[in-house]
Amino acid sequence: MLTEVTANRYITPLREGGSLPGLVEADGGRGTFGTYVMKFTGAGQGRKTLVAEVICGTLARRLGLRVPRLVGIRLDPVLGLGEPDSEVQDLLKSSGGLNLGMEYLPGAIGFDSLAYRVDPFEAGRVVWFDALVGNVDRSWRNPNLLVWRGDLWLIDHGATMIWHHNWPAAGAAAARPYDASDHALAPFGPDIATAAAELAPRVTEELLTEVVADVPDEWLTGEAGFGSADEVRRAYVSALLPRAASVHERITLGAPAEHPRPPAPGWFTSGASSPNASARKGEAA
Incomplete structure (x- = not known):
């Protein structure tokens, strides 16, 4: 299961993220005090976004990809009382309980x-x-990649596994193609064959079972069509396992559409030295 910490200070909203994540300080004791980017259960996308973040983030880390460390963050809605922005205050008030935190990467761009x-x-x-x-x-429009200390880091996996929004159709997910023509890394000539040879054998039923075990019960309980949180976990394993074996055969890397260079976000170009500007510079959401 995820390590749990308790939010003790809300620092600032990170407005570049569509779900309005926030930067918080949290403490779980035993050296777990730190700064995290928190995504909220009360956000418009709902708890399935957090489930996707946990499954994909944990799986990526187990496969050797760089993803910020994930934690569960307990939030007392009282932290929202001092927030002047009514939208942020409402989000904090509606997200009491367990939320998701991603380790803050200071200075990432x-x-x-x-x-x-x-x-x-x-x-x-x-x-x-x-x-x-x-x-x-x-995509090139929104890479959801950071560079931190010279390395590439993956962030924001809420828009994955879209089949879990319609479970009856999940069985067909294994055979779906994936068009990577506009992928942010398509211009670098991705070596798909070598990646598949290395990674596919590692995506076993045992690994996936361990990965989905990190999802808190309270984000899975009550899912329509399932009798328990463990049934939902098994459904994720059943959808991902067969896809791993042959997904490389259905990846398309055509010529990317012509596009202008995306503008640098305001928090990167402003040059401000305030705490809020520094916080946004390391946004991981």
């Missing part, structure tokens, strides 16, 4: 394909993983 080169092997591993989980949100 957004990935720019013109400034940071990725070798075909690493690009292939990321593209293969995104194809496995059906990530529709790693």
